[in-house]
Amino acid sequence: WISNLKRGKKKAKFHCLGRAISSILLLLRDEGVINSEEEQEVRAQNTKQEKNRFLLDLVENKGSSAQEKLFQVLKIKDPFLVDDLEDFRLGIFRIFDPIS
Numbered sequence: 700w701i702s703n704l705k706r707g708k709k710k711a712k713f714h715c716l717g718r719a720i721s722s723i724l725l726l727l728r729d730e731g732v733i734n735s736e737e738e739q740e741v742r743a744q745n746t747k748q749e750k751n752r753f754l755l756d757l758v759e760n761k762g763s764s765a766q767e768k769l770f771q772v773l774k775i776k777d778p779f780l781v782d783d784l785e786d787f788r789l790g791i792f793r794i795f796d797p798i799s
Contacts, residue, residue, distance in 0.1 A: 726772045
């Protein structure tokens with residue numbers, strides 16, 4: 700779902716996440732998805748869009764477990780965004796799930 704988000708119609712909507720990025724980073728760190736150094740790398744980006752892109756790339760490279768944790772954090776911080784992203788998430792997890 701992250702790849703689809705970065706290049707799809709929901710990309711513009713995700714960029715408004717910037718105002719919640721600090722709390723999202725803290726929750727991801729608490730969940731063990733990112734460490735303090737990675738958190739600082741995200742914060743060091745110049746614009747909200749760069750922070751979002753960096754965070755998405757970082758989590759995407761960590762695999763499906765990290766992606767699921769990001770998704771769960773987004774459910775807490777922005778449930779309306781998550782409703783819009785649900786189709787993307789379901790699509791990509793079908794790829795990762797060998798049972799489907």
